[in-house]
Amino acid sequence: MSTLRTPRELADRDLISPGQLGEIERVAEHYAIAISPAMAALIDRNDPNDPIALQFVPQVSELMTTPEERNDPIGDLAHSPVEGIVHRYPDRVLLKAVHVCPVYCRFCFRREMVGPQGLGTLSPDALDRAFAYIAEHREIWEVILTGGDPLVLSPRRLSELMQRLASIEHVKIVRFHTRVPVVEPERVDAALIAALRASGKTTYVALHANHPRELTPAAREACARLVDSGVVMISQSVLLKGINDDPNTLAALMRAFVETRVKPYYLHHPDLAPGTSHFRLSLEEGRALVAGLRGRISGLCQPTYVLDIPGGYGKAVISPDAASMRDGCYAVSDFRGVEHLYPPA
Numbered sequence: 001m002s003t004l005r006t007p008r009e010l011a012d013r014d015l016i017s018p019g020q021l022g023e024i025e026r027v028a029e030h031y032a033i034a035i036s037p038a039m040a041a042l043i044d045r046n047d048p049n050d051p052i053a054l055q056f057v058p059q060v061s062e063l064m065t066t067p068e069e070r071n072d073p074i075g076d077l078a079h080s081p082v083e084g085i086v087h088r089y090p091d092r093v094l095l096k097a098v099h100v101c102p103v104y105c106r107f108c109f110r111r112e113m114v115g116p117q118g119l120g121t122l123s124p125d126a127l128d129r130a131f132a133y134i135a136e137h138r139e140i141w142e143v144i145l146t147g148g149d150p151l152v153l154s155p156r157r158l159s160e161l162m163q164r165l166a167s168i169e170h171v172k173i174v175r176f177h178t179r180v181p182v183v184e185p186e187r188v189d190a191a192l193i194a195a196l197r198a199s200g201k202t203t204y205v206a207l208h209a210n211h212p213r214e215l216t217p218a219a220r221e222a223c224a225r226l227v228d229s230g231v232v233m234i235s236q237s238v239l240l241k242g243i244n245d246d247p248n249t250l251a252a253l254m255r256a257f258v259e260t261r262v263k264p265y266y267l268h269h270p271d272l273a274p275g276t277s278h279f280r281l282s283l284e285e286g287r288a289l290v291a292g293l294r295g296r297i298s299g300l301c302q303p304t305y306v307l308d309i310p311g312g313y314g315k316a317v318i319s320p321d322a323a324s325m326r327d328g329c330y331a332v333s334d335f336r337g338v339e340h341l342y343p344p345a
């Protein structure tokens with residue numbers, strides 16, 4: 001079985017109906033499609049709201065773009081000093097070596113840049129310039145490989161990248177943002193893991209998953225292989241309407257990460273990517289969901305809820321209500337929502 005990439009293949013596998021073929025062909029002209037064998041197998045064809053299908057099977061609503069949506073929702077281009085590098089924060093850069101993914105998420109924030117019609121893979125010359133930039137900027141403590149999904153690269157290419165980073169003394173941390181352990185767990189083999197560890201630097205892997213069902217036994221085993229080899233894992237999820245915007249699903253997702261030794265890191269508010277308004281909920285709804293996790297599930301399971309500020313200003317934490325002042329005291333709420341007073345200093 002191989003990755004499904006065309007509307008025809010989706011129809012043949014019962015993921016869209018033959019009557020939808022025309023409109024989904026139109027979506028395919030704009031946005032890349034890929035559903036890996038592991039994710040195709042996980043979809044429940046009998047559930048019209050299956051949370052795995054909603055993430056990967058294209059829908060006609062993607063053709064509708066709203067005025068506030070933008071092609072570069074988080075402003076990568078505004079902070080790209082050389083091709084393939086995004087340098088928004090002083091001590092860390094994104095290195096986008098590939099713009100290909102093993103699956104294409106329908107809500108992707110970089111959907112205008114990824115896929116066969118996207119920005120492609122960095123040329124050898126562009127890669128040289130990107131490494132030269134990292135080497136020249138001594139304030140860069142961490143390099144974050146993202147894209148696209150860097151783990152689609154072969155172990156040979158990955159270990160080349162890691163060896164080049166190994167030679168840059170001021171880089172101490174290499175972080176990968178990926179969906180591979182979940183969507184293509186068989187790819188996480190000894191050769192790939194050896195490549196990730198090739199630099200002798202500290203390797204972090206941020207795993208992108210949005211629904212607890214994605215943490216299949218095979219996915220959990222892939223993560224176990226990474227963690228056992230000394231990679232530190234953290235999570236990254238997007239809060240998505242109809243997929244994980246309820247307290248039980250979010251709690252189960254965060255617990256599944258912790259059980260898998262993946263520390264919950266970020267829960268992203270959805271970005272203003274074109275054709276994704278059907279996935280967006282309000283900030284108040286998001287804030288209420290996140291506040292509901294506190295106390296209800298272990299502190300280990302708490303993600304930080306963040307919003308990428310449109311235009312390239314970076315991430316802002318959307319915290320549940322902080323302490324307010326009442327009767328000259330700080331008013332704080334416990335996990336049941338009951339207010340208590342704390343004296344000022």
Ligand SMILES: *Cc1c(COP(=O)(O)O)cnc(C)c1O
Pocket residue numbers: 074086087088089092093094144314315
């Ligand atoms: C999100 C992001 C990072 C990583 O931010 P952390 O808060 O360290 O996870 C780094 N650079 C850019 C451009 C980003 O968008």
Ligand code: SF4
Pocket residue numbers: 100101103104105107108109110111114147148149179208
């Ligand atoms: S894996 Fe990431 S970059 Fe690729 S389509 Fe999904 S959200 Fe976009």
